[in-house]
Structures are given as C-alpha cells and as structure tokens.
Amino acid sequence: MAKILFINPVVREEDVPRHIPYGIALLAAIAMKKGHLVQVYDANAHRLPIETIIEVCQADDWDAVCIGGLTTTYNYIKKACKLIKESAPNAQLIAGGGFLTSMPHEIFEWIPEIDVGCIGESFETFPEVLAKIDNKDFNYADVLGVIHRDLTGKSFLTNVRPNIKDLDTLPWPAWELFPLDIYFANSANLFSEESFTSKRRMDINGSFGCGLTCKYCWHLGTTGDMLVEENEHGDNDVVFTYGRNIRYHSADYIVSMVKHLHDKYDIDFAAFIDENLMTMDVASKGTWLKDLCNKWIEAGLQPTCRQKGIPHDENCKGVHWNGTSHAGLHRPETLKLMFEAGCTHLVYGLESFDPTVLRNLGKGSNARKNKQSIATCLASGIKPIPNIIIGFPEESFESVRNTIEALVELGITAKPHFATAYPGSEWYYAYKDSIMEQYDNDLEAYIMDLGDASKITATISHEFSPMQLLGLQQIVYLKDLRLLDLSEKHWAPVQHELSPMIQPKLSFNLKTVKEAGPLAS
Amino acid sequence: MSDLLKGNFTTKKQVSAPSETANEDSLETKFKKAALNSIGGSMVYVERTDLTWDGEE
C-alpha cells in the first residue's frame, strides 16, 4: 500500500487557523479506507517556518505527497512544491483543489514540480491515482479528471470525471489526523453571542452546489458546472457553465455525524460551510432543512437555551450552528424551526442594494427582497450577517448611494469587500485581458496577490479607479452620504470624459448555458 | 512521539515542532501585528528592518 503524506497549506496568514480542511480530511479518510498508509502535516495549524516541510518530507519514504487548496493558498503551495520535490524526489507530487481546477494548464506551467493533479471532484479520481502509484504506473492518461505531463513536461487534461451521485456513500472526514486543539482554541468568532462563546467549533459540509449564477462565484468544479473541451490550440481545457448537479447529504448522515462529533470531541458549535443552505432546501422542495432541524432536536443536539426559551449563557448544553442563506429563498417557518434547533446566524450575500447591480449579478434577488430579508431573519431570532461588495462592473455613484441608504435604513455597518474576479468565475473570464493589463501581463502576479477580497487587486469596475474605490469603501463604512455627494459633484462631470478602465470580453472557458457535466449512474 | 505528523502508522523518523518557536511569534512580531492593527490617527508603525540609509548624504 502506498505511503502518503498530506500537507495542508497555510491559509490567510494574517489570521489564526480557524478551519480544519474539510476536503483534505475527507480525502485522507478515503485513502485510509482503501488501505493506504497516511500521515498529515497541517502547516496551517502549526504555522512553523516553511522549511519544516523538508523535515516532514524526510520522515519516511513517501510514495506520494499531496497538497491542495483554494487559489488564495497559491503562494504557499508554490514554495512548498519546490521544497517537496527537493526533499522527497522519489514521491509523486499530487495537487488538487480550487487553485488547480480553475486554471490547470497555467498552474502546471508555473509549478513544474507537480506530477499529477486532480481536477474538480476528486473522491474517485484521487484513489484511482493512488492505485496507479501503488502499482508504480505513472502514466495517468487513462484516469478521468486529471492533469498530467508527458516527458517534455507538457500538460494534458483528461476528460471530465462524473460527479458521484450519492454523497452519503462518502466516509466522514478523518478529523483525528489534525491538531484539533489548535483549531478549538480559535473556535470563537464575532457573528453571534453563541459563536462568540463557542469553545469547540467544527465545520460540516452538507451539500455541493447552488442553483444560482452569481458572476463572482464558482463551485470548484464539484457541482456539475465543469466540462472539458478542446480549446483553440486543440488541447483539452476546462470550461465552466451554469450547469448543476445539485447534491446533498441526508439529514440522517449529517445529524449522526454531528452527534458523533458532540460525543467524541464535545463540540458546542457546528458551522455549515455549504455554499447556500437555502438553494439546497429549494432543491429538496422545502423538506431538507425541516428534516435536518427535526432530527437535530430528536438526537438531543438542540441547545438547552433554545429548548427552555432562555438566554444563552455558559451553562448551555448542546450544539449551536450557523450557515448560509439567501434573501429571496428563506421562509419564516423554516427560519423559526432552524432557530429552535440552535441556528445562531446566517450569512446573506446581499452584496448591494442597487437594482442594476443586482439584476446583472445572477443572484436572483432584488433590493426589496434584500431589505426584507434582514427583518424576516431578525424576527426569527437568528442573526443575519449581510455581506456587502463595492466595485461591481456597473458600479456608479447612484448604486453606491442606494447601498448606503439601505444600510442606514436597516442599521447595518459594513466595511464592504471589493468585487474580485477569482479564477473560475464568470468575471475572471470576462475581464482576464483587463486583469493582465493591470498586472503588466503577469497573470501569476495577480494570482499571488489574491486574498479574501478585503483589498483591491485588479479593478473590474468600468467607471471607478482603485483610488476612488478605496475612498468609496470608507464612505460606505461611514455611511456618509455628504462625502458621497461631494465626491460625485467633483468627479461625475469628468467621469464620462474618461475612457472606461475595463472592458469585458467573451471567453472560451465560459459558457453561459445550463449544460451540466456528467453525473455517475 | 512525533507531534507534527498524525497518521495511521508510525513514520521512520519523528518530526517535532521546535520547542521555542512552535506556535509562538517573537515579541517583535507580536508587537508589529498589534501595531498594524491599530494604525490610524497619530498611531504609525515604522518598519525597523527596511531602512538602509546610513545617515550620509
């Protein structure tokens, strides 16, 4: 059986480690189930100098070293791959995750040390790659869903791997391989009183996908939104669509997993990292969340404060939870049941309160629904956490004014994120040329600069420059309409004389049609 | 006992976190983080390691 080392890269260096990597933990569990010998080095949790990887790679004769993450982990992964190849030259270096799936050929060019990469959903691809390595067969051309190289180093993408049909066939993640105490020490966050006092929080993923098509979002190739087709050079390349294979775990699977985490690790909080709980609920015709809440309560996971109808305090027992919602898709009766079962807060990607921005965004919401959602959610007892963005392609003084006026009306204080075109998203393909221009044609420099959208990287606003967006962010944060009016008075007369900063284009890699990738039968 | 690697078998060599630096920022790093987080008004932070000017024009 193969000896496998997983390395979890450092995520958000400026913050403490908060999330046990769900995907890596799941793949580690799958590998162990297949009988492989597995070790995990969690660089994100330990935060040691990157050279520690050398020692880790020399701890055994690894057959495979695996690394992966989102695009924001690219910097660390690039440096790590160099050290891995130098210190474990005989091991196959396997990569996976969003950073690779969004731009496989570019990543293979920039990180020549990677031998093989799993593209999109890897629950079946990864064990197939491991089986090959176990047999010392390093020709991956017949494995679906991988990128690999020929002897010259040129990269090839095989055909798309069908998504698995039944998520409940997946094992539970191998949490025991991670330094849980480090994550537990960072359990608390500032979203609600219950999460603020949480001592042992863990993440749960209940579903894959979301039926909506926000232009800044992408689904890591795990939701049927990815195809593989020949590009203009005759090479296979990834193509993203509005297609969806919506899948969710059964309420029984989720509740028994949380019960296990409560019994074994004494967790007091479960954070759902699903893309959008409400679109899953819609896909289940309004049954999924109700079922989940009822079974949560039946399993004895309901927090005592909710059971007794008393304020939460340190004596509360049970498991509180949070998730993601949608302004137009939540229902008061479902929210009420969610509150009873222990839901503390829901993240709403409201983004803006401007009709034009919202209409173009693909979110399926509007300013009225956005406003109502706050009151409806508050009325249920659950805290809404609205996300706000500025710097949309069509952002204008008027759209910013609409957002500020709504924030004033609703009593929301938000320091908005900046609209960011992450690789894989519709915005990325539409604005790739403009992004390249802003980074002196060095696409890798852009990827290295990407963080969590709290800073400006490449601007995609047609009208506003980075200087203006920085000012507008502060004005939205202060909700200062006087400063906005003054800025508009000064700038608006000249604004239309300036050529647009940014131009959208059509791209091979994006098809705005509902054509889903294959689903396993 | 290896404390940096966790898995389902025992590795040939043990890897332990260096005891002094594990999970611990130096005082200088801690100070820098705290200072950068409170920048504003008269609060500034001067990078001590970046200045190369030696005072001679």
Ligand code: SF4
């Ligand atoms: S609603 Fe959320 S998950 Fe769905 S497409 Fe929009 S941003 Fe993505």
